[in-house]
Amino acid sequence: MLRFQGIVGIIVGLLSLCTTASGATNTTMLNRICDGQQYYPHGPYGNTVNTVLDDLSANTATHGYNYYGSFLNLYFQFWGHGACNNMLGQSDCTTCINSARQQLFQVCSYSVGAQIQLQDYRVRYEIYSFTQ
Numbered sequence: 001m002l003r004f005q006g007i008v009g010i011i012v013g014l015l016s017l018c019t020t021a022s023g024a025t026n027t028t029m030l031n032r033i034c035d036g037q038q039y040y041p042h043g044p045y046g047n048t049v050n051t052v053l054d055d056l057s058a059n060t061a062t063h064g065y066n067y068y069g070s071f072l073n074l075y076f077q078f079w080g081h082g083a084c085n086n087m088l089g090q091s092d093c094t095t096c097i098n099s100a101r102q103q104l105f106q107v108c109s110y111s112v113g114a115q116i117q118l119q120d121y122r123v124r125y126e127i128y129s130f131t132q
């Protein structure tokens with residue numbers, strides 16, 4: 001129970017960071033989709049998911065706020081997408097992408113593919129290529 005509250009506290013902290021960093025960031029969640037299949041957390045699949053999400057965190061704000069990444073390893077090819085509202089500052093965009101990652105992990109734990117769309121930012125990863 002304590003551990004659960006700790007995790008919720010961290011999530012809330014990140015969300016409020018995303019809210020306050022730019023003042024007007026709209027964090028309303030519009031949509032989220034979790035693939036029903038789950039991967040084994042400690043295998044190569046999970047590592048690749050993390051690599052793709054790290055790539056989105058690192059590059060969305062510096063690539064026009066609309067970044068598609070792809071990552072290929074021995075076993076899988078993944079695609080990811082991160083986007084922010086142009087109204088956000090660059091560091092706010094990165095903060096919000098990280099916040100969306102946390103939320104995605106919370107609501108779609110270990111899904112083989114997942115997406116979350118908030119009013120001002122979104123994150124998605126899949127094992128197939130996509131264009132939106």
Ligand SMILES: *[C@@H]1O[C@H](CO)[C@@H](O)[C@H](O)[C@H]1NC(C)=O
Pocket residue numbers: 026027028119
């Ligand atoms: C945030 O986005 C939601 C969904 O589009 C909208 O209903 C709401 O009015 C927005 N809030 C602000 C403060 O703009």
